[in-house]
Amino acid sequence: MRHLLTLDGLSRDALGSLLDAAHALRPDALKRTAHRPLRGLTVANLFFEPSTRTRASFQLAAQRLGADVLTFEADSSSTRKGETLTDTLRNLEAMGASLFVVRHTHSSVPAMLATAAADGSSVVSAGDGRTSHPTQGLLDMLTIRQHKGEDFSRLSVAIVGDIRHSRVARSDIQALRTLGLRDLRLAAPPALLPDTGEVCFAGAQVADSLDAALEGCDVVMMLRLQRERMDEGLVSSLEEYYRDWGLSPERLALAKPDVIVLHPGPMNRGVEIADAVADGPQSVILEQVSNGVAVRMAVLAALAKG
Amino acid sequence: MRHLLTLDGLSRDALGSLLDAAHALRPDALKRTAHRPLRGLTVANLFFEPSTRTRASFQLAAQRLGADVLTFEADSSSTRKGETLTDTLRNLEAMGASLFVVRHTHSSVPAMLATAAADGSSVVSAGDGRTSHPTQGLLDMLTIRQHKGEDFSRLSVAIVGDIRHSRVARSDIQALRTLGLRDLRLAAPPALLPDTGEVCFAGAQVADSLDAALEGCDVVMMLRLQRERMDEGLVSSLEEYYRDWGLSPERLALAKPDVIVLHPGPMNRGVEIADAVADGPQSVILEQVSNGVAVRMAVLAALAKG
Amino acid sequence: MRHLLTLDGLSRDALGSLLDAAHALRPDALKRTAHRPLRGLTVANLFFEPSTRTRASFQLAAQRLGADVLTFEADSSSTRKGETLTDTLRNLEAMGASLFVVRHTHSSVPAMLATAAADGSSVVSAGDGRTSHPTQGLLDMLTIRQHKGEDFSRLSVAIVGDIRHSRVARSDIQALRTLGLRDLRLAAPPALLPDTGEVCFAGAQVADSLDAALEGCDVVMMLRLQRERMDEGLVSSLEEYYRDWGLSPERLALAKPDVIVLHPGPMNRGVEIADAVADGPQSVILEQVSNGVAVRMAVLAALAKG
Numbered sequence: 001m002r003h004l005l006t007l008d009g010l011s012r013d014a015l016g017s018l019l020d021a022a023h024a025l026r027p028d029a030l031k032r033t034a035h036r037p038l039r040g041l042t043v044a045n046l047f048f049e050p051s052t053r054t055r056a057s058f059q060l061a062a063q064r065l066g067a068d069v070l071t072f073e074a075d076s077s078s079t080r081k082g083e084t085l086t087d088t089l090r091n092l093e094a095m096g097a098s099l100f101v102v103r104h105t106h107s108s109v110p111a112m113l114a115t116a117a118a119d120g121s122s123v124v125s126a127g128d129g130r131t132s133h134p135t136q137g138l139l140d141m142l143t144i145r146q147h148k149g150e151d152f153s154r155l156s157v158a159i160v161g162d163i164r165h166s167r168v169a170r171s172d173i174q175a176l177r178t179l180g181l182r183d184l185r186l187a188a189p190p191a192l193l194p195d196t197g198e199v200c201f202a203g204a205q206v207a208d209s210l211d212a213a214l215e216g217c218d219v220v221m222m223l224r225l226q227r228e229r230m231d232e233g234l235v236s237s238l239e240e241y242y243r244d245w246g247l248s249p250e251r252l253a254l255a256k257p258d259v260i261v262l263h264p265g266p267m268n269r270g271v272e273i274a275d276a277v278a279d280g281p282q283s284v285i286l287e288q289v290s291n292g293v294a295v296r297m298a299v300l301a302a303l304a305k306g
Numbered sequence: 307m308r309h310l311l312t313l314d315g316l317s318r319d320a321l322g323s324l325l326d327a328a329h330a331l332r333p334d335a336l337k338r339t340a341h342r343p344l345r346g347l348t349v350a351n352l353f354f355e356p357s358t359r360t361r362a363s364f365q366l367a368a369q370r371l372g373a374d375v376l377t378f379e380a381d382s383s384s385t386r387k388g389e390t391l392t393d394t395l396r397n398l399e400a401m402g403a404s405l406f407v408v409r410h411t412h413s414s415v416p417a418m419l420a421t422a423a424a425d426g427s428s429v430v431s432a433g434d435g436r437t438s439h440p441t442q443g444l445l446d447m448l449t450i451r452q453h454k455g456e457d458f459s460r461l462s463v464a465i466v467g468d469i470r471h472s473r474v475a476r477s478d479i480q481a482l483r484t485l486g487l488r489d490l491r492l493a494a495p496p497a498l499l500p501d502t503g504e505v506c507f508a509g510a511q512v513a514d515s516l517d518a519a520l521e522g523c524d525v526v527m528m529l530r531l532q533r534e535r536m537d538e539g540l541v542s543s544l545e546e547y548y549r550d551w552g553l554s555p556e557r558l559a560l561a562k563p564d565v566i567v568l569h570p571g572p573m574n575r576g577v578e579i580a581d582a583v584a585d586g587p588q589s590v591i592l593e594q595v596s597n598g599v600a601v602r603m604a605v606l607a608a609l610a611k612g
Numbered sequence: 613m614r615h616l617l618t619l620d621g622l623s624r625d626a627l628g629s630l631l632d633a634a635h636a637l638r639p640d641a642l643k644r645t646a647h648r649p650l651r652g653l654t655v656a657n658l659f660f661e662p663s664t665r666t667r668a669s670f671q672l673a674a675q676r677l678g679a680d681v682l683t684f685e686a687d688s689s690s691t692r693k694g695e696t697l698t699d700t701l702r703n704l705e706a707m708g709a710s711l712f713v714v715r716h717t718h719s720s721v722p723a724m725l726a727t728a729a730a731d732g733s734s735v736v737s738a739g740d741g742r743t744s745h746p747t748q749g750l751l752d753m754l755t756i757r758q759h760k761g762e763d764f765s766r767l768s769v770a771i772v773g774d775i776r777h778s779r780v781a782r783s784d785i786q787a788l789r790t791l792g793l794r795d796l797r798l799a800a801p802p803a804l805l806p807d808t809g810e811v812c813f814a815g816a817q818v819a820d821s822l823d824a825a826l827e828g829c830d831v832v833m834m835l836r837l838q839r840e841r842m843d844e845g846l847v848s849s850l851e852e853y854y855r856d857w858g859l860s861p862e863r864l865a866l867a868k869p870d871v872i873v874l875h876p877g878p879m880n881r882g883v884e885i886a887d888a889v890a891d892g893p894q895s896v897i898l899e900q901v902s903n904g905v906a907v908r909m910a911v912l913a914a915l916a917k918g
Contacts, residue, residue, distance in 0.1 A: 030402030031346045032374055040643045042672065053397055056376055060348065060401055063374055068644055068675055070668050083878030091665055091877060094901035095672055096642030265397060266389030289400035336708030337652045338680055359703055362682050366654065366707055369680055571703060572695030595706035 001302050003114040004124040006132040007174040008200075015178050016150075019142050022291065022298035028064065029294035036066025038304055044097040045071040046088070047126070048104040053265055053289065054126050054135075058101045061296035070097060085109060086116040093118050099303055100124070107131035122303035130165050136264055137171030139295040141179060143288050144219055147260050153180040158213040158255075160245065161223030161272050162192040163201075168264045170200050172221060187213035189245060191234040210245055214254040222247055222263045225272050238271045248274045252282065260284045307608050309420040310430040312438040313480040314506075321484050322456075325448050328597065328604035334370065335600035342372025344610055350403040351377040352394070353432070354410040359571060359595065360432050360441075364407045367602035376403060391415060392422040399424050405609055406430070413437035428609035436471050442570055443477030445601040447485060449594050450525055453566050459486040464519040464561075466551065467529030467578050468498045469507075474570045476506050478527060493519035495551060497540040516551050520560040528553055528569045531578050544577045554580045558588065566590045613914050615726040616736040618744040619786040620812075627790050628762075631754050634903065634910035640676065641906035648678025650916055656709040657683040658700070659738070660716040665877055665901065666738050666747075670713045673908035682709060697721060698728040705730050711915055712736070719743035734915035742777050748876055749783030751907040753791060755900050756831055759872050765792040770825040770867075772857065773835030773884050774804040775813075780876045782812050784833060799825035801857060803846040822857055826866040834859055834875045837884050850883045860886045864894065872896045 001014070028035060043062040047055050055071065062069045070092065089100060100123045102110045107129030114123040127133040148155055157176060163169045163186055176184060186193065187207045194201050207213035214220065229235045252259065261273075261283045269275055277283060307320070334341060349368040353361050361377065368375045376398065395406060406429045408416045413435030420429040433439040454461055463482060469475045469492055482490060492499065493513045500507050513519035520526065535541045558565065567583055569591045575581055583589060613626070640647060655674040659667050667683065674681045682704070701712060712735045714722045719741030726735040739745040760767055769788060775781045775798055788796060798805065799819040806813050819825035826832065841847045864871065873889055875897045881887050889895060 032348075033346065040645070042644075052378060052394070053401075056378075056398070057401060059376065060374070068672070070671065072664060072668075084881065087877070087879060087881075088664070090898055091901050092668070094898040095665075095669055095905050096902075265393070267393060269390065269393075286396060286400040289397050290402075293401050338654075339652070358684060358700070359707075362684075362704070363707060365682065366680070571699070573699060575696065575699075592702055592706040595703050596708075599707050 002306065003117075003122050004134050004299055004303065005110050005114060006125070007134045007137045007171050007178070008132075010175075010178060012178050015138075015141070015175060018138055018295070018298050018302065019145060021302065022138065022142050022295040023146070025294045025297045026290070029061070029297055030290060032064045037301055038062065039066035041099060041304060042068045042070060042095075042097040043099040043101060043300065044092045045069060046100060046102045047071070047073050048102075048109070049127070051103055051126070053292075054103065057289070057292045058126060058296050061293050061300055062099070064293070065297055065300060067099070067300070085113060089113050089116055090118075093121055098122065099300055101126045103127045105129060120306075122306075124299055124303060127167055130167050131170060133167040133171045135292065135295055135299055136168050137175040138299070139288055139292040140172050140221065140262055140264075141175045142291045142295055143262060143284050144260070146287070146291075147284065148218060151180065152176060153182055155181060155219060156183040156185070156217040157181055157219040157221065158185040158187060158207070158217045159221045159223065160187045160210060160213060160247065162225055162229060163188050163223065164192045164194045165226065165229075166223050169221075169223060173200055173204070185213040185217065187245070189235065189241070192229065210247075210251060211254055214251055217255045218259060220247065220252070220255060220259060220261045222261065222273050224264060224266065225268055238268075242271055246270075246272055246274060247277050249276045249280065252277055262288055265289070308612065309423075309428050310440050310605055310609065311416050311420060312431070313440045313443045313477050313484070314438070316481075316484060318484050321444075321447070321481060324444055324601070324604050324608065325451060327608065328444065328448050328601040329452070331600045331603045332596070335367070335603055336596060338370045343607055344368065345372035347405060347610060348374045348376060348401070348403040349405040349407060349606065350398045351375060352406060352408045353377070353379050354408075354415070355433070357409055357432070359598075360409065363595070363598045364432060364602050367599050367606055368405070370599070371603055371606060373405070373606070391419060395419050395422055396424075399427055404428065405606055407432045409433045411435060426612075428612075430605055430609060433473055436473050437476060439473040439477045441598065441601055441605055442474050443481040444605070445594055445598040446478050446527065446568055446570075447481045448597045448601055449568060449590050450566070452593070452597075453590065454524060457486065458482060459488055461487060461525060462489040462491065462523040463487055463525040463527065464491040464493060464513070464523045465527045465529065466493045466516060466519060466553065468531055468535060469494050469529065470498045470500045471532065471535075472529050475527075475529060479506055479510070491519040491523065493551065495541065495547070498535065516553075516557060517560055520557055523561045524565060526553065526558070526561060526565060526567045528567065528579050530570060530572065531574055544574075548577055552576075552578055552580060553583050555582045555586065558583055568594055571595070614918065615729075615734050616746050616911055616915065617722050617726060618737070619746045619749045619783050619790070620744075622787075622790060624790050627750075627753070627787060630750055630907070630910055630914065631757060633914065634750065634754050634907040635758070637906045637909045638902070641673070641909055642902060644676045649913055650674065651678035653711060653916060654680045654682060654707070654709040655711040655713060655912065656704045657681060657713045658715070659683070659685050660714075660721070661739070663715055663738070665904075666715065669901070669904045670738060670908050673905050673912055674711070676905070677909055677912060679711070679912070697725060701725050701728055702730075705733055710734065711912055713738045715739045717741060732918075734918075736911055736915060739779055742779050743782060745779040745783045747904065747907055747911055748780050749787040750911070751900055751904040752784050752833065752874055752876075753787045754903045754907055755874060755896050756872070758899070758903075759896065760830060763792065764788060765794055767793060767831060768795040768797070768829040769793055769831040769833065770797040770799060770819070770829045771833045771835065772799045772822060772825060772859065774837055774841060775800050775835065776804045776806045777838065777841075778835050781833075781835060785812055785816070797825040797829065799857065801847065801853070804841065822859075822863060823866055826863055829867045830871060832859065832864070832867060832871060832873045834873065834885050836876060836878065837880055850880075854883055858882075858884055858886060859889050861888045861892065864889055874900055877901070
């Protein structure tokens with residue numbers, strides 16, 4: 001694997017190997033160990049969009065593999081001075097960085113940097129535009145697999161919330177399908193549903209209501225509601241959103257008894273999810289976070305091997 | 307010791323043990339050594355209020371014990387996105403962090419996070435509201451003890467400046483009393499004196515003037531004058547403040563010949579303290595800073611032991 | 613060597629030794645190795661002016677030598693609270709830092725801090741005012757020497773662009789002369805030429821045009837055009853600037869066939885330099901960046917030895 005820009009087109013074998021590697025790394029993921037396969041390498045975190053958890057997760061993953069980490073956030077970077085992103089990449093390569101973790105509001109940026117990268121360098125998207133967030137997709141799959149096993153063809157999965165603007169939903173759906181999922185349900189207010197023509201969503205079942213989506217399902221993947229959606233007039237009020245699309249314990253009771261609930265964080269408690277669900281026995285939200293470090297370690301290690 | 311949120315209520319033995327441990331760590335505190343008892347642990351610095359020296363001191367303390375350090379400052383944290391502080395804590399725990407250093411403008415935040423913390427996690431306050439700054443209190447005690455010995459009952463200590471708004475003063479007074487201090491003098495313009503009813507200050511002697519407070523004392527603890535106090539109308543001018551409450555060499559001559567002068571920094575030279583005092587032979591201000599690293603190492607090591 | 617504030621006055625031997633040391637460090641400069649001569653030392657990066665590449669370069673240099681690094685950027689530093697820079701330095705010394713990398717808009721700051729520094733501490737300028745950027749000067753010399761050999765007396769060097777405001781140009785010229793350069797040509801629009809009386813530029817040949825400067829030269833050192841120059845009315849338009857002073861492939865053909873082109877970055881492509889030159893076979897711009905890490909390692913190691 002040379003770069004990780006999207007889960008779209010990744011084979012079932014490649015996906016399975018990454019998940020196996022991440023699962024095996026879990027004991028090492030939460031504590032720095034003596035095993036340091038990336039010792040001597042430099043990982044550059046290029047975050048052109050604010051992020052706490054994803055940046056911290058990649059930083060810890062890199063450090064726990066023994067790499068050095070350079071972090072750039074948009075406000076402190078010389079892109080202010082008008083340098084091109086490609087020149088920033090090439091400069092960091094010239095200083096010895098070889099693994100680039102890139103988050104950007106524009107979808108095309110990680111792919112553009114991957115094209116510009118030198119032979120020994122790799123780019124991993126840490127979220128770009130509304131298109132792709134591959135490591136989030138992987139950690140979600142790992143979490144589902146740990147609870148539901150490897151056969152995704154028998155599962156029913158509901159994705160709920162602002163699907164239209166969500167890179168998490170897109171990466172999740174690509175991976176779910178590769179792993180064999182057939183029963184995929186989308187639930188969102190009409191303004192937050194994706195265009196019906198977008199290929200990523202072809203064949204998914206658009207539910208009439210949250211209740212319909214939840215009925216008998218094995219996995220609920222909640223999405224964050226960005227507050228900008230209200231300013232844009234796509235959502236009328238947080239109260240109304242919760243009433244119609246928020247995951248309450250009552251609603252969750254419509255799903256299978258052993259349903260699991262995922263959320264990519266940060267959560268808007270009381271908007272898209274009730275406290276009792278977020279902190280309840282079916283929530284696997286903090287497991288997702290732990291898996292995130294293991295997944296990023298597996299990805300960085302795979303890219304470093306080339 | 308599970309958390310360190312305040313020095314209020316800490317026993318004389320517990321306080322003494324921390325100071326002994328910190329004193330013993332001093333040779334290791336200014337240079338990373340091979341001894342790394344926190345290797346494998348991750349310390350998260352959560353600074354929701356700007357800080358240079360305290361943040362750097364905790365970072366160096368953690369690194370010199372062999373820990374990994376994650377730093378979050380308010381402006382770059384996802385609290386902007388509306389996540390609760392408790393969720394931030396739990397996410398970092400899920401990534402393997404177990405020691406949380408928290409600075410916040412609201413007094414209740416470190417205690418709230420300590421309540422939310424998982425079994426293996428510890429919270430240490432790095433300054434909260436105007437209530438508590440326990441590691442500053444400890445480093446001040448260590449500095450006094452190094453110069454004046456362990457019997458605080460024979461000492462006279464003057465605390466001078468904006469006592470009303472000072473978490474440093476409150477933590478200092480709690481520790482001074484635990485260590486046996488009887489002669490405590492407070493000197494401040496009336497608007498910067500604390501409420502007489504506040505229990506922390508009960509029994510302290512409010513001096514009529516700075517001269518009266520300094521007369522024959524062994525230790526002078528100067529406080530920083532925040533410039534906001536002028537905007538709030540609590541201080542009329544910096545010149546007047548220095549004239550009435552600034553520590554000049556002439557005034558310091560009223561204290562005992564071997565008096566020591568402390569200041570938590572950053573200093574407003576020419577406002578609360580004259581250059582000749584700040585840089586003079588009785589100043590132990592830079593010793594406080596060195597002791598700060600040792601104290602924070604002792605605290606982190608004690609919390610890691612649980 | 614106690615401090616590195618300027619290349620002005622540095623002997624040819626001292627300059628040569630630093631370049632030799634940096635050249636020898638190149639294999640270690642792009643990958644952290646087991647050799648860690650600065651282990652246990654703390655380097656403080658004090659950046660009071662935004663910087664990506666110089667800060668990253670010093671950070672990597674320090675880390676690859678085994679040092680710990682503390683980074684302060686202007687916006688997050690307590691200078692906001694009114695502390696003097698000297699007090700910031702002394703506080704960091706009291707925490708164990710002994711190597712200070714300082715960037716500041718005012719020329720006098722690194723020298724002032726060097727005067728205030730304790731016996732075991734060293735200051736290196738990472739760019740101050742328009743006066744000095746010694747490590748940039750060194751890395752430029754190293755890059756030229758690698759291509760053109762040690763005898764600078766036979767070379768023709770053109771420096772092109774905003775020379776008036778450039779600390780890079782001043783450090784380069786000081787070093788070029790120490791190394792024996794005789795044919796130095798300056799090319800800039802009149803408003804960006806330095807005062808004729810400034811001693812640094814005495815004896816340099818001011819070219820009438822970029823073409824005249826380039827004619828038969830061995831080395832072209834391009835400078836960045838700060839966009840502020842337009843706001844100040846010193847440059848009328850970027851298009852016009854490129855037409856008259858931009859380095860195009862056609863113009864570069866006037867120089868010797870084996871001419872090399874340097875630029876300190878970040879580049880304004882299409883303003884002071886054409887893409888085809890920046891990315892062309894005569895560009896050594898990324899070699900400069902790699903050499904920068906090696907040079908900073910050599911400087912930090914020399915200062916640590918005292």
